[in-house]
Each structure stands twice: as structure tokens, then as C-alpha cells.
Amino acid sequence: MHDNYIDIDSISELHRFYGYDKPKHPLITIIDQKEVNYDNRPRQGQLYRLGLYSVFYKRIKGSLIYGRSTYDYNEGSLIFTAPHQVMAPATAVPPDEGWGLFFHPDLVAGTELGKKINQYSFFHYDSNEALHPSEDERTIIKNAAGNIAKEYEQKIDRHTEYLLIANLDLLIGYCHRFYDRQFFTRATVNKDVVQQFERLLNDYFEGAAIETGLPDVKYFAASLHLSPNYLSDLLKKYTGKTTQEHIHLQLIDRAKSLLWGSEKPVSEIAYQLGFEHPSHFTKIFRTKTGKSPTAFRHPDQKDRGRGES
Numbered sequence: 251m252h253d254n255y256i257d258i259d260s261i262s263e264l265h266r267f268y269g270y271d272k273p274k275h276p277l278i279t280i281i282d283q284k285e286v287n288y289d290n291r292p293r294q295g296q297l298y299r300l301g302l303y304s305v306f307y308k309r310i311k312g313s314l315i316y317g318r319s320t321y322d323y324n325e326g327s328l329i330f331t332a333p334h335q336v337m338a339p340a341t342a343v344p345p346d347e348g349w350g351l352f353f354h355p356d357l358v359a360g361t362e363l364g365k366k367i368n369q370y371s372f373f374h375y376d377s378n379e380a381l382h383p384s385e386d387e388r389t390i391i392k393n394a395a396g397n398i399a400k401e402y403e404q405k406i407d408r409h410t411e412y413l414l415i416a417n418l419d420l421l422i423g424y425c426h427r428f429y430d431r432q433f434f435t436r437a438t439v440n441k442d443v444v445q446q447f448e449r450l451l452n453d454y455f456e457g458a459a460i461e462t463g464l465p466d467v468k469y470f471a472a473s474l475h476l477s478p479n480y481l482s483d484l485l486k487k488y489t490g491k492t493t494q495e496h497i498h499l500q501l502i503d504r505a506k507s508l509l510w511g512s513e514k515p516v517s518e519i520a521y522q523l524g525f526e527h528p529s530h531f532t533k534i535f536r537t538k539t540g541k542s543p544t545a546f547r548h549p550d551q552k553d554r555g556r557g558e559s
Contacts, residue, residue: 254297255297255298255299255336256297256298256299257298257299257301258298258299258300258301258302259301259302260276260301260302260354261273261275261276261277261278261279261302261352261354262276264279264281264300264302264352265279265281267298268281268286269286270285274402274403275402275406275410275414276354277353277354277356277357278351278352278353278354278357278398278402278414278418279351279352279353279402280349280350280351280352280395280398280399281349281350281352282348282349283306283308283347283348283349283350284347284348297336297337298336298337299334299335299336299337300331300333300334300335300337300352301333301334301354301355302333302352302353302354302355303330303331303332303333303352303353303354303355303367303373304330304331304350304351304352305328305329305330305350305351305352305395305421305422305425306328306329306330306331306348306349306350306351307326307327307328307347307348307349307350307388307391307392307395308326308327308329308347308348309326309327309347309348326347326348326382326383326388327380327381327382328380328381328382328383328391328425329375329377329380329381330370330372330373330375330381330425331373332373332374333355335374349395351395351398351421353418357411357414357415357418358415358418361415362419363415363418363419363422367422370422370425370426371479371480371482371483372425372426372429372479372480372483374477374479375477375479375480376476376477376480378475379476379477379480381425381428381429381432382432383428387424387428390424391421391424391425391428394417394420394421394424395421397417398414398417398418398421401413401414401417402414429483430487433483433484433487433488434487440484440487440488441488443474443476443481443484444484444485444488444489446474447470447474447481447485447493447496448496450470450473450474451465451470451496451497451500452500455500455501455504455523463524463526464497464501464523464524464525465497465524466497467481467482467493467494467497470493470497471493478493481493482494498534498538499538501523501534502534502535502538502539504523505519505523505531505535505543506546508522508523509543509546509547510547516528516531516532516543516544516547519531519543520532531543
């Protein structure tokens with residue numbers, strides 16, 4: 251199984267993979283997808299892993315499924331990947347226009363960009379959650395990428411690293427802004443996802459949670475055919491709360507109803523809500539309400555804080 255993986259851990263290895271000349275810079279490059287020899291790509295079913303960050307821009311004739319709707323792919327889309335993600339080779343159909351920006355984690359290590367890059371969750375979105383920039387946005391991104399190429403194509407000097415990172419930070423910052431806009435410009439699709447999530451969450455706790463355990467973000471993302479990061483970001487934009495926060499709020503509401511509406515022991519309520527360990531339930535309940543389950547049920551009783559049952 252592992253023989254199907256092709257590991258690409260450096261810019262030099264990437265250039266050899268694409269059949270490109272020696273790179274101009276050891277840690278960053280931009281490759282024109284129209285110059286790639288698709289005859290030399292891996293056979294069908296073979297996967298590869300990049301030890302690099304990547305930003306792919308592609309425009310081909312066709313359409314892209316986004317949520318429940320189909321969008322024109324002719325305008326182009328941007329896809330982001332973080333190091334060590336497993337990817338399948340692109341289709342044998344070459345893009346009408348496309349490029350890939352790749353940079354090694356060492357380029358940004360110890361920099362401000364390196365410290366915050368994990369906050370850009372779109373590097374962990376699925377390919378069907380691509381960024382679809384407008385014409386003006388494409389121009390801005392293309393110019394930012396062009397400035398990066400111009401910089402690494404020059405002779406390396408003491409200013410090169412700073413300017414490369416500054417321009418890279420600018421490009422990623424623009425993409426972050428454009429993703430924020432996209433969450434709202436595609437409001438009909440996204441609101442539908444929010445409603446589906448809310449129904450799924452409600453149905454889960456209405457059912458026998460004790461049989462399946464406490465739900466996690468991956469459970470709801472998989473049910474909605476989305477990546478966990480994308481679902482949380484979408485919910486955050488529309489509701490102000492992440493997927494995990496929604497789960498905890500629903501959990502606490504159900505817990506309050508059970509505590510007020512029955513005399514069941516706290517441990518039994520914890521199991522009913524899907525917790526394996528009652529102490530975990532007590533900890534979350536206290537964090538969200540400021541009280542232990544027992545103190546919530548009996549406001550006049552002193553909050554013992556430990557050993558509830």
C-alpha cells in the first residue's frame with residue numbers, strides 16, 4: 251500500500267517531478283501548469299504527499315460541484331494544501347490557465363507568518379471547498395504571485411528572504427479576505443448547510459446518544475460531505491460559533507433539561523448524553539455554566555465540585 255505513495259519533500263524534488271529545470275530558489279517556486287508534461291504523471295490510483303505548502307490556481311472548461319449547486323469552473327479556482335497531505339494526481343486534462351505556488355515550511359519557520367500560518371484553516375479544506383475569486387480578486391492574487399516570482403528570480407541577497415515572506419504573507423492575507431467574502435457571497439448554499447447541521451445536531455441528541463457516544467466535529471463534517479475545518483469556519487461566519495461550540499451548547503441544554511426534569515443520578519445523565527466518563531461531563535458542564543451538575547440541580551446545595559454521581 252505504501253508503495254503507491256510518492257513523497258516530494260523539497261522544491262528540487264518537485265521540479266524533477268514536473269520535469270522542470272533547476273529551481274531558482276531552494277525553498278519557494280511557482281510552476282506554470284501549462285508547461286507540465288502530463289504524460290509523465292503517476293499512473294491512476296497512485297498518490298503523492300507534498301512536504302510543502304501549496305496554492306494551486308486552475309481554470310479549465312467545465313463546472314465544479316459546490317455544496318448542492320454547480321458553479322462555473324471557467325473562472326478559475328484556488329486550492330490550498332498543507333505539508334504531508336495525501337493527494338491524487340490531477341486529471342490528465344491540462345488547465346487552460348494554471349499555476350502552483352509551493353514553499354517549504356523552513357522558509358517561514360521562526361517568522362511571524364510561520365507563527366500564524368496554522369490559523370489559515372483553508373490550507374486544510376477539501377478540494378471541493380476551493381476559493382472561487384472574482385475577476386478583480388484574481389488580478390490581485392496574480393500580481394502578488396508575480397511579485398514573489400520576480401523576487402526569487404533575482405540574485406539572492408540579504409533582502410531576499412524578508413521580501414519573499416512579506417509578499418507571501420500578502421498573498422495569503424488576500425486569500426483569507428476573499429474566503430471570508432465567499433462565505434457570504436454564496437449565502438444560499440452556506441445557509442442550507444447551516445440548517446442541515448442544526449437538524450443533524452438536534453436529531454443526534456434526540457436519538458439514543460448513549461449507543462453511539464458523544465459526537466465530534468468529524469462526525470458532522472462527514473455527514474455533510476465537508477472538511478471539519480471548512481464546516482467550523484462556515485458556522486463561525488454565520489453563527490459566531492464553531493462546530494465544537496455548537497455541540498457543547500446543545501449538550502448543555504440537554505443536560506439542564508435532564509437535571510431539572512428527572513432525579514436520575516448525574517452519572518446516569520452523563521452516560522445518556524454519550525459520555526464514557528461522568529467526570530468529563532461534569533468538567534464541561536462546570537466550564538460552560540460555572541456550576542457543577544449537582545449545584546445546578548440544587549441551587550441551595552453547596553457546590554462540592556468533585557465526586558458527583
